[in-house]
Amino acid sequence: MLLLALDTATPAVTVALHDGDRVVAEDSQTDARRHGELLLPAVDRVLAEAGHKLDAVTDIVVGVGPGPYTGLRVGIVTATTFAAALDVPVRGLCSLDGIAYAAGQAGLEGEFVVATDARRKEVYWARYADARTRITEPAVDRPGDLTEPLAGLTAVGAGAVLYADAFTDVRPELPRHQSAGALAALAAERLRTGGEFLPTTPLYLRRPDAQVPANYKVVTPK
Structure with a gap:
């Protein structure tokens, strides 16, 4: 197994690789406004650190929120795109579960x-x-x-x-944001024990912050 985990549901843009026994590489940066810019370079760094190419990945897990609309969809779209390109399964986990698991590890x-x-x-x-x-x-x-x-x-x-x-x-000393390493470890544990996963449907829980104005006028070409 080589499981790629990623999450963009919190301000942390976080990616990890797990070999079924342990986290072999992890990269996390905290920037609530640059998820789309930071995610793919983070994947590249994690793969390079572990000495693997993307096509070695056998499983993908992604945090599906809850989280803000824009940031959350970056991770989910990236995960599902990788899964389709590699023809490997992609599984969702509640992002809060990853933070809870990390708190337990601490x-x-x-x-x-x-x-x-x-x-x-x-x-x-x-x-x-x-x-x-x-x-x-x-x-x-x-x-x-x-x-x-x-x-x-x-x-x-x-x-x-x-x-x-x-x-x-x-407990401010415990994890505040998501860790893909914890998410990957939780996913590996559930895969071993037959635990449940979520579909890769984003848990927005509310409407996006950005809204089309109520009186927006659509102009079509004549």
């Missing part, structure tokens, strides 16, 4: 919540029984609306850090 135990920045003064979030087990569907809400239902839970992720007053026990 030593977090017990029930907790992952929250990422959704902009518009909102967070994408989900609740976990442990680092491998999500117990709620991903959602988007204002942090203040989560104070009571998530009271007492440890919180990780950039959204939790940004709106620390809305959460009980924020």
